Amino acid sequence: MVKLSLVALxxxxxxxxxxxxFLTPLTGRSSDGSDSLSVDRRATGGKVTSKALARFDNSxxxxxxxxGTDWYHLYLGNGTEAAGWPSKxxxxxxxxxxxxxxxxxxxxxxxxNWRLPNNDIAEVEAIYDGIQMAADASGVDHRLILAIIMQxxxxxxxxxxxxxxxxxxxIMQNHNGKAYCNxxxxxxxxxxxxxxxxxxxxxxxGTSSGDGLAHCINLSGxxxxxxxxxxxxxxxxxxxxxxxxxxxxxxxxxxASDVANSSSFCHxx
Ligand SMILES: *[C@@H]1O[C@H](CO)[C@@H](O)[C@H](O)[C@H]1NC(C)=O
Ligand SMILES: *[C@@H]1O[C@H](CO)[C@@H](O)[C@H](O)[C@H]1NC(C)=O
Ligand SMILES: *[C@@H]1O[C@H](CO)[C@@H](O)[C@H](O)[C@H]1NC(C)=O
Ligand SMILES: *[C@@H]1O[C@H](CO)[C@@H](O)[C@H](O)[C@H]1NC(C)=O
Ligand SMILES: CC(=O)N[C@H]1CO[C@H](CO)[C@@H](O)[C@@H]1O
Numbered sequence: 001m002v003k004l005s006l007v008a009l010x011x012x013x014x015x016x017x018x019x020x021x022f023l024t025p026l027t028g029r030s031s032d033g034s035d036s037l038s039v040d041r042r043a044t045g046g047k048v049t050s051k052a053l054a055r056f057d058n059s060x061x062x063x064x065x066x067x068g069t070d071w072y073h074l075y076l077g078n079g080t081e082a083a084g085w086p087s088k089x090x091x092x093x094x095x096x097x098x099x100x101x102x103x104x105x106x107x108x109x110x111x112x113n114w115r116l117p118n119n120d121i122a123e124v125e126a127i128y129d130g131i132q133m134a135a136d137a138s139g140v141d142h143r144l145i146l147a148i149i150m151q152x153x154x155x156x157x158x159x160x161x162x163x164x165x166x167x168x169x170x171i172m173q174n175h176n177g178k179a180y181c182n183x184x185x186x187x188x189x190x191x192x193x194x195x196x197x198x199x200x201x202x203x204x205x206g207t208s209s210g211d212g213l214a215h216c217i218n219l220s221g222x223x224x225x226x227x228x229x230x231x232x233x234x235x236x237x238x239x240x241x242x243x244x245x246x247x248x249x250x251x252x253x254x255x256a257s258d259v260a261n262s263s264s265f266c267h268x269x
Pocket of ligand 5: 090091092
């Protein structure tokens, strides 16, 4: 497991660009019930079934087009390359993506919720390790997991367990999972590494009451890169709009496109 050095932590990039995004509310998870794809909600240990998409070895962290960019592009449409979404070889590398997000992770809690203690170094290391373990176990590319973490909690391990009909604990705000370090102001500080790993495992491989990212990729079922973008949308809202357009019919329409352009959050279009 990689240790993040203090120097590396302090030289992470993206803070200035990142700060305004804290002013935007977290997406949370919602259900827009009129939509078409319904989600089977009973599985743990989920794995990506498409051979074209499954990636059970995520040890290469220099796996993308370099450093990414803070330039923001809102992708529209159904998530396919035909609709202009990036092919996987255009994704940023995990190493650069993690480094670029690191400073946000260190200040996420204070911005998320006034006075919540920020992540410490061990907690950020546990996020890194948890992503790598969950990725290898599920076949979900580590970059998608990281993007979802940043979307759901900005990486704050003490994000509240929310409940808008479904209980969503932990940094992936997963479906009624067991691991959390904040249950309506009952804080666990520091948040144990094993708990952080479990939060990520539950969000990626599912819980006994809800799907993880692996199931969402399977459910999308196109067998191409659009499954990642569609999975992000399914994970957040439980469905895809009948139009197939990932931006339609949801308050947080930027969600799926953020994963494709992973150095930035939605800046509110
Ligand atoms: C893939 O996801 C589908 C849809 O949720 C699920 O039925 C199936 O069990 C999953 N397969 C594996 C191997 O996890
Ligand atoms: C990545 O880009 C940022 C600016 O966005 C820059 O500060 C940083 O040095 C770059 N890192 C690498 C490894 O090129
Ligand atoms: C997705 O959208 C593109 C461009 O609009 C279209 O050519 C393609 O057929 C659509 N694919 C699916 C699977 O709907
Ligand atoms: C935490 O979430 C619960 C359930 O949604 C909510 O009732 C409570 O107000 C939240 N607490 C804080 C401090 O945000
Ligand atoms: C990090 C990342 O993927 N950035 C991309 C965002 O979208 C623009 C336009 O397609 C690309 O140029 C960036 O590389």
